[in-house]
Amino acid sequence: MRSAEEELAIRNDVFRWLDAAFIGGGGYEISRAELLNYSFRGERIPLLDTGRGIRNPATFRSTLSIMSGWKKNRYRDFEDENGWIEYSYRDEEAGDNLKLIRAFELRSPMVYFRAVREGYYFPYYPIVIAENDVVERKVRFPLDQGLGFLGDPLQYSSDQRRYAESVVRTRLHQPLFRARVLRAYENACTVCDLKHPELLDAAHIIGDTESHGVPHVTNGLAMCKMHHAAYDRFLLGITADYEVRIDRRLLDEVDGPMLRHGLQDMHGRTIRAPSNRKAWPARDLLAERFAQFSGR
Template identity: 55%
Template structure:
């Protein structure tokens, strides 16, 4: 068994390893890639084949969990703010290591399955409650949330605060992954294919009441088109056409303005192949009103 200090050092090294991929624009991970992580030349798979939990023999507390998102608190909190994680039915040592993660407040990784063998990574997440009667753990999906402890004992104000502070950040890994996949890793306006230069943009901002982290409220946009869209220099009508602001169309400047923006006027959006992933015409209409105004 590694010392607690070494375990924490490795956890943080794993977060850096994932951060570096994120910085290069990567948004999802295959099982093979997650099994290739090494620390000090020793391979340490981040998930366990065929199991929903990863408890390395060298770790006293759980390293990662992997399951579909479901929350027992969805009447009060956003469905994925806290995630319910059932006791392992035939894994008492697994349950002990989850309890150890609760007592030690060790940061873990939550792998959310996107497709078969492909995952989004949420980290760090924390075990914040253990209900031995219901045989269920509660996982806080955001670092800020763990300071509130068990959501069952939160006041109404604390719950509201928790919901508000984490909502926008929470969905990011899965939202980005789903949007990029739907748009085949290309800007919906100019077709640029460079993950480092692509964002998953919200049609309706996530922090607004009507904003939601569904792929139908998203668009894959390059940095310049994302910024232009957010500032209403560029609009997208519900019939999936690109519109450039009138004043901007009259300006005379260099190639970025001319080719990057003015030439996009009137273009049809590159759309996802699957109908269920098409951008919501209602959401586009609401945003297009703001642009037209």
């Protein structure tokens, strides 16, 4: 068994490593292969256990990570609409359960890997287990640790509920939405083709403050920061036939290369659509948004 100090040093190093590998890589997903290859001072310590949904290194006192499966192959985790994860004890693995309960008692900072697609994950860290239910044999924790202080979602007041919903929407759904949209568009701006994930956003066609502004890929467009800002300010529109339109007044202006090449030259272009037809932007949503653009 490692010393408690060394174990904590490894956990902190894992978070730094995820910052570099995941956020530094554009923050949209991280592969299983990368997660299995993590090493600390030359010693390889896989961050996932590929055979099950929980990673308990033999030399650790408590759990290092929990992961969700993909679609039907979920492990023992369940996510509710408030962004809390429930993870059930394993049936015949007393060792795993012991380390899971110890993670709760020691408040060990862990990672929760949520599957984005087969073999790819979105990491949430540091996660601390908030509740241990020995009767139901499961633990619970919020994906966003800022929600932990609110306690049981069933007891929320209406103000707390509204706050929790906005946190869930912006902090939990947004990263997954971004991951799906950028992947569908193969990390390229749908307007200008710029291929730098660090300069790309997942734009909503219908904003997420609207009831039908759902975080689904067909309500999204991968856009560079410039075109996203122009789209949000109605300086750039996209028709239901996937054509780019630039605001009339902007077309008449004379200015430098950003205006000329970055905006005016985009007028009339057909957007770059995802190769998967099912991920194409929904025509009715594009039409609704375009009506707002042309009505100005």
